[in-house]
Amino acid sequence: MPEHTFRVNGEQVTVDVAGDVRLLWVLRDILGITGPKYGCGINVCKACTSHINGRAVNPCAIPVKDLRPTDEVTTIEGLPATVGEDLHPMQQAWLDHDVAQCGYCQPGQIMAAVALVRRVAAEGREITDADLDGLRNICRCGTYFRIREAVKAGAENM
Amino acid sequence: MTAGSNGGLDEAIGRRRFLGYVLAAPTLVAAAELAPPAPAADARLPSPELTELLDLTDVMTAAALPTSGLISVEVNPDGTVSFALPRVEVGQGITTSTAMLIAEELAVPLERVRVTLADARPELVFNQLTGGSNTTIATYTPIRVAAAIARLRLLAAAAAELGSAVTDLTMKAGMIIDRSGGGIDIGALAEKAASTKTRQVAVELTPRGNFAVIGRPHNRIDALDAVTGRKKFTMDLDIPAAKPTMVCRPPTINGTVGSVANLAEVRTMPGVTDVVVISTGVAVRAETFGQCIDAVRALKVSWKPGTAEGKSDESVLRELEAAELPLGLRPPAPTVEGKFTFYFRSNSALEPNCAVADVRADCAEIWAALKSPIVAQRTIAAKLGLPPSRVAVHVTEGGGSFGRKLFFDAALEAAEVSQKIGKPVKLMWHRADDSRQGRTHPMATSRVRVAYAGGTVLSYKQRHTSVSTDLGHGLGEIITAMAARLPVGDIGFSQTFFHLSQAMSYRFGASSQLLSETDKGFNTGSMRNVYSPDVTCARELIVDQLAARMGKDPYRFRHDFLRDDRSRAVLAKVAEAGGWGRPMPVGTAQGIAFHAEYKAVSAALVEIDCRPETVNRPIRDGVTGPRVTKAVFAVDVGLAVNPRGLEAQVMGCIMDGIALALTSSLHLDNGHFLEASWDNYFYTRQWNTPPELQIIIMPSTSEEPGGAGELGVAASMAAVACAYGRATGTMPTSFPINHGTLSFVPKPTVPPIPQSPADGLNGAR
Numbered sequence: 001m002p003e004h005t006f007r008v009n010g011e012q013v014t015v016d017v018a019g020d021v022r023l024l025w026v027l028r029d030i031l032g033i034t035g036p037k038y039g040c041g042i043n044v045c046k047a048c049t050s051h052i053n054g055r056a057v058n059p060c061a062i063p064v065k066d067l068r069p070t071d072e073v074t075t076i077e078g079l080p081a082t083v084g085e086d087l088h089p090m091q092q093a094w095l096d097h098d099v100a101q102c103g104y105c106q107p108g109q110i111m112a113a114v115a116l117v118r119r120v121a122a123e124g125r126e127i128t129d130a131d132l133d134g135l136r137n138i139c140r141c142g143t144y145f146r147i148r149e150a151v152k153a154g155a156e157n158m
Numbered sequence: 159m160t161a162g163s164n165g166g167l168d169e170a171i172g173r174r175r176f177l178g179y180v181l182a183a184p185t186l187v188a189a190a191e192l193a194p195p196a197p198a199a200d201a202r203l204p205s206p207e208l209t210e211l212l213d214l215t216d217v218m219t220a221a222a223l224p225t226s227g228l229i230s231v232e233v234n235p236d237g238t239v240s241f242a243l244p245r246v247e248v249g250q251g252i253t254t255s256t257a258m259l260i261a262e263e264l265a266v267p268l269e270r271v272r273v274t275l276a277d278a279r280p281e282l283v284f285n286q287l288t289g290g291s292n293t294t295i296a297t298y299t300p301i302r303v304a305a306a307i308a309r310l311r312l313l314a315a316a317a318a319e320l321g322s323a324v325t326d327l328t329m330k331a332g333m334i335i336d337r338s339g340g341g342i343d344i345g346a347l348a349e350k351a352a353s354t355k356t357r358q359v360a361v362e363l364t365p366r367g368n369f370a371v372i373g374r375p376h377n378r379i380d381a382l383d384a385v386t387g388r389k390k391f392t393m394d395l396d397i398p399a400a401k402p403t404m405v406c407r408p409p410t411i412n413g414t415v416g417s418v419a420n421l422a423e424v425r426t427m428p429g430v431t432d433v434v435v436i437s438t439g440v441a442v443r444a445e446t447f448g449q450c451i452d453a454v455r456a457l458k459v460s461w462k463p464g465t466a467e468g469k470s471d472e473s474v475l476r477e478l479e480a481a482e483l484p485l486g487l488r489p490p491a492p493t494v495e496g497k498f499t500f501y502f503r504s505n506s507a508l509e510p511n512c513a514v515a516d517v518r519a520d521c522a523e524i525w526a527a528l529k530s531p532i533v534a535q536r537t538i539a540a541k542l543g544l545p546p547s548r549v550a551v552h553v554t555e556g557g558g559s560f561g562r563k564l565f566f567d568a569a570l571e572a573a574e575v576s577q578k579i580g581k582p583v584k585l586m587w588h589r590a591d592d593s594r595q596g597r598t599h600p601m602a603t604s605r606v607r608v609a610y611a612g613g614t615v616l617s618y619k620q621r622h623t624s625v626s627t628d629l630g631h632g633l634g635e636i637i638t639a640m641a642a643r644l645p646v647g648d649i650g651f652s653q654t655f656f657h658l659s660q661a662m663s664y665r666f667g668a669s670s671q672l673l674s675e676t677d678k679g680f681n682t683g684s685m686r687n688v689y690s691p692d693v694t695c696a697r698e699l700i701v702d703q704l705a706a707r708m709g710k711d712p713y714r715f716r717h718d719f720l721r722d723d724r725s726r727a728v729l730a731k732v733a734e735a736g737g738w739g740r741p742m743p744v745g746t747a748q749g750i751a752f753h754a755e756y757k758a759v760s761a762a763l764v765e766i767d768c769r770p771e772t773v774n775r776p777i778r779d780g781v782t783g784p785r786v787t788k789a790v791f792a793v794d795v796g797l798a799v800n801p802r803g804l805e806a807q808v809m810g811c812i813m814d815g816i817a818l819a820l821t822s823s824l825h826l827d828n829g830h831f832l833e834a835s836w837d838n839y840f841y842t843r844q845w846n847t848p849p850e851l852q853i854i855i856m857p858s859t860s861e862e863p864g865g866a867g868e869l870g871v872a873a874s875m876a877a878v879a880c881a882y883g884r885a886t887g888t889m890p891t892s893f894p895i896n897h898g899t900l901s902f903v904p905k906p907t908v909p910p911i912p913q914s915p916a917d918g919l920n921g922a923r
Binding site for chain 1 (some may be wrong): 248249250251377378380381382383384385386387388389390391393394396402428429445446447448449451506507508509510555556557558559560586588589777779780802806809810811812813814835836837841842843844845847848849851911912914915916917918919921922923
C-alpha cells in the first residue's frame with residue numbers, strides 16, 4: 001500500500017492507504033481527527049471545511065495522494081494553534097454569540113469564516129452582506145443569523 | 159438563595175410540596191419520579207389507565223418497584239453534580255436548560271453541573287420520548303424536585319458539620335456558608351449527606367420570585383466542545399473494531415435485493431472487510447468510508463420493487479383527492495375557500511442517519527442519537543432474537559433531528575449487519591440515501607371554507623388530507639408503538655394527534671378541522687411541528703382573503719378575532735416592532751401570521767422582496783427566488799427557562815418556515831425522490847437568510863414553561879406565504895412556491911450514491 005506524508009495541525013503524519021481515498025476519511029477513519037464532519041461527501045454541504053496552507057478546502061473532495069509532504073492541513077482542532085492561543089478569535093466570537101445549536105456544522109462554519117475573513121482582509125476591505133450570502137455551509141438548525149453576527153465580530157479581532 | 163427561602167411559615171402556607179427520594183448510595187443521590195409529579199397530599203397510586211396498559215404486558219414488572227421510574231441528581235465528592243437526562247440533545251438546548259434547573263435549586267455554578275444522556279430505560283415507560291416540544295414541560299418540576307432534595311440533605315449535613323442551624327446557612331456558588339462566613343464546599347458534603355437507605359422526602363421548590371438562574375439568558379453548556387471540534391457525535395465515537403459501514407440501497411423507495419452478481423469480487427476491493435445482503439440492501443464494511451463508497455458503487459444488484467413503485471407527485475395528488483373528506487353543503491352565506499398543496503419534504507438533519515452496533519452471540523450494544531430509545535431497544539432486541547435486557551442502548555448527542563431521530567432506522571440496520579457479519583460496525587447513510595430513502599414530511603392538501611356575514615365569521619371548516627404520517631414511535635413506549643402499527647390504532651392515534659395539536663385560535667363560529675390519511679407506502683415521520691406548518695399556512699392565507707373580503711387590514715382583522723389577550727399581545731408586538739403597514743415598494747410586501755401550540759402563542763411578521771432583480775440574483779447551484787428581507791417574531795411560551803436558547807430555537811424555526819414556503823421540497827418521480835444532495839434539496843442557505851431579524855420573548859404570563867422547539871415553524875411559514883401573496887398580488891396555493899421548477903440535474907439512482915469529487919484542491923479559497 002502506498003504511503004502518503006503531509007502535515008496535520010503542526011505535525012508530520014504518514015498514512016498507509018490507497019491514494020484515491022479522500023482526505024476526509026484519512027483524517028476521520030485513520031488518524032481519528034473527527035472535527036471535520038461528513039454531511040454529503042460531494043463538496044456541497046461544507047461541513048468538513050478545513051484549511052490547507054491557510055486556505056479553505058473540503059477534504060471530502062481531495063484524494064490523499066494530492067498532498068505534498070510540506071502541505072499543512074489545519075482542522076478545527078488545530079485552529080487555535082495558528083494564533084498561539086487556546087481559542088481562535090473566530091471561535092471566541094462563536095461562543096460570545098452562542099452560535100451553535102446541534103453543533104455538527106460548526107467546525108466547518110468556523111473554518112470557512114476564518115478563510116473568508118482572511119480573503120476579504122487580503123483584498124483590503126470589510127465583510128459585506130454579499131460575502132456572508134456567499135457562505136455555502138449548510139446549518140440545518142438554521143442558526144444563520146447568529147453565524148453572520150459572529151463572523152463580523154470575529155473579523156474585528158482577527 | 160438561602161435556606162430560609164423555603165422555610166418562612168407564612169410563605170409556606172399554600173405552597174405546593176413535592177415528594178421525592180434520597181437514595182441509598184455512597185454519595186448523595188436525590189431523586190424524583192419522572193411521571194407527572196403530584197402534590198404531596200395526593201395518593202401515590204398509578205392511574206387506572208396506566209395500570210391497564212401495564213397489565214397488557216408482563217414485561218413491566220420493574221415498574222412496580224417504587225423507585226424504578228426515578229431520575230436522580232448525584233452530588234460528587236469533587237463538587238460536581240451529575241444528572242443523566244432521559245431525553246436526547248439534538249441541538250434544542252435541553253442539556254443546558256436542564257443544567258440550569260439543577261443549578262437553580264442547588265445554587266451551584268452551571269459549569270459544575272454535568273448533564274449526560276441516559277441509556278434506554280424501559281422502566282420509564284412513557285417517559286423517555288424526546289418529541290412534541292415536550293421535554294421542558296415534562297421535566298421542569300421533577301428535575302427541580304430531585305435537586306431540591308439534594309439541597310435539603312446538603313444543608314442538613316452542613317449544619318452538623320458547621321455547628322449551625324440550617325436556617326443560618328446560605329447556599330452560594332457551590333458552597334454552604336454560615337453566619338460567621340465559614341463555608342464548606344458541597345463536594346466535601348457529598349458523602350456525609352448520603353443516605354444508607356432509600357427514604358421518601360417532601361420538599362418545596364424555590365419560588366419563582368427567588369430565581370437566580372431560571373429565566374435568565376445562558377449560553378449553551380456544550381458550546382466550547384462544539385466550536386473546538388471536541389463534541390462527540392455517534393460517528394466520532396471510538397468503539398473498538400467498529401469499522402465504517404454503508405449500505406447499497408435500491409433505486410426506488412423501499413426496494414429490496416433480488417440478487418447480487420459480484421459479491422465475491424467486491425469483497426476483494428481495497429479496504430473492504432465484509433459485504434452482506436441485509437433487509438434494506440447490501441451492506442459493505444471497510445477500513446474507511448471512502449472505500450465503502452467505492453464498494454457500494456461497484457455492487458451489481460438486481461432489485462425488487464419497493465412500496466411506492468411508479469408513483470409520482472401527480473399520482474399521489476390523485477390519491478389525496480380520492481381520500482378527501484367532504485366539506486359539506488355550502489352554507490347560504492358568502493364564503494371564502496381555498497385548496498392548498500404541500501409537496502413531500504425531507505427532515506434530514508445535517509448528521510445523516512447513523513449508528514454504531516456491536517452484536518455478540520448473547521448480547522448487543524448500540525450507540526445512536528435516539529428520541530425513542532425504549533422502542534428502539536425492544537425492536538432491535540426482537541430483530542436480533544435477544545431479550546431486551548441483553549441489548550444496551552446508549553443515547554448519543556445528535557447532529558440535529560427535526561423529527562428524523564424519532565425513528566431508529568440506522569440503529570436497526572447496524573444491529574442487523576453486525577449480527578450477520580459477527581463484527582462491530584459504524585454504519586452511516588450517505589447523503590443521497592438520507593434524502594432518497596430517509597423519512598419525509600408527507601405530501602398533503604388542505605381545503606378551507608369560511609362563511610361570513612357582515613362583520614361576523616359564521617363557520618370555519620378545514621379538511622386536511624395527507625399521505626400517512628408514520629407515528630410508529632408511538633409515545634416512546636413499546637405498547638403504544640405496537641398499537642400504532644395496527645391499522646385502526648394508527649389512524650386513531652393520528653387523528654388524536656391532529657386534534658390535540660390544532661387549536662382554533664380565532665372566534666370563527668362553528669369550527670371543524672379534520673384529518674384524512676392515505677397511502678402507507680412512504681417513509682414518513684413527524685417533521686418539526688408536524689401538521690401545523692401546512693394547516694396554519696392554509697388557514698392564515700384564507701384569513702388574509704377573508705380580511706380583504708370584509709374590508710379589513712390583515713393585522714387588525716386577526717387582532718379583532720383572536721380569542722384572548724395573550725394571543726393579541728404577541729400579534730400586536732410584531733406589528734409594532736415590525737412597523738406593520740409601512741409603505742413598501744411595488745413587488746415587496748409584509749405578511750403577518752399567528753399560531754398557538756404547546757401551551758404557547760406566537761406571531762410572525764415578515765417582509766419579502768419578489769422583484770425580478772432579487773428573485774433572479776445569481777447563486778451557483780442555489781435557489782434564490784424571493785428573499786425574506788426582514789423577520790420579526792414574538793413568542794410567549796410562558797416561563798422561558800433559557801431565553802437565549804429559546805431565541806435560538808425560534809431562529810431555526812424561522813429558517814424552516816422560509817424553506818417550507820419558498821424553496822424546500824422533494825420531487826417524487828417514478829417511485830423515487832429526485833433529490834440526492836443539499837444542492838438539490840434547498841433548505842434555507844445564507845443567501846435566503848433575512849438580513850434583518852428580531853425575536854421578541856414576551857414577559858412570562860405563566861408559572862410553567864411551554865414548548866418551544868417546534869413552535870415557530872408554523873407562523874413563519876404562514877407569514878412568508880402571506881407576504882408572498884401580498885407582494886405578487888396572487889395567493890400562493892402550492893408549496894414550496896418553486897416546486898414546479900426543477901432547479902437541478904437529478905443524480906443517477908444506480909449506483910445509488912455519487913462518487914466524491916477529486917478536484918478539491920482546485921477550489922482552495
